[in-house]
Amino acid sequence: MNKLRLKFTKNGPIKFIGHLDVMRYFQKAIRRAEIDIKYSEGFSPHQILSFAQPLSVGATSDGEYLDMTVNSMVSAQDIMDRLNLAMNEGIRITAITELDPKEEKAMTLSEAARYSIGFRKGGEPDFDWIEAFSDYLSKETLPAMKKTKSGEKEIDMKPMIFEYSFDKEKSKVSLLLAMSSSATLKPALLFEYFFRSLGRDFDPVHLDIHRIDIYRGGSDEKGAFIEPFITDDISERVYING
Secondary structure, X not given: OEEXXXXXXXXXXXXHOOHXXXXXXXXXXHHHOOOOEOEOOXXXXXEOEEEOOOOOOOOEEEEEEEEEEEOOOOOHHHHHHHHHHHOOOOOOEEEEEEEOOOOOOHHHHEEEEEEEEEEXXXXXXXXXXXXXXXXXXXXXXXXXXXXXXXXXXXXXXXXHEEEEEEEOOOOEEEEEEEEOOOOEOOHHHHHHHHHHHOOOOOOHHHEEXXXXXXXXXXXXXXXXXXXXXXXXXXXXXXXXXX
């Protein structure tokens, strides 16, 4: 058996399909591609699939991840080719890596996600939002109320923002935000409180959110870092030990 991690895109009209439908989509594509995937045991066997953190409906991505185990395979490239032939426009496998059998699930290992964010056409703010957002992010603390299973709790969003930069020409901001089991900051919450700080109304439907990649944690002689799940480029590491 081989444990695999797949990186895939979600772009175009398929961005309006929710996580459960994406899961069903992959199950059907795997059957069409005749992948020898491992099934669970019991009275109702099902494909053993594990996705990293779900993407919000309406957002696009070039860096989604799926873990699966196959009973046999010719090669990772063969699986990628066969799956891509079975895929519709919008979802495409861009990389596959073989994992150690003891490797934890991508969802468990996720530490952060990088986004490119702007505003949809017709929903752009009527002020210089990039200048104002830059000022907002430079504050020492960024308090917010976050909904949890047990109710609402006050958080400081500042430590959950690992990195940010602006592209004024494209009216975009790049944000590297915490996304783990212990701390997750969604772009919509950050923008909601940014608009609140200006005394302005905010509708998340106007945000154009694109997830660039999902990051896992690690460490070396320089300290703790995060980097994309599948990468050979050490320059993509971001050190977070201060």
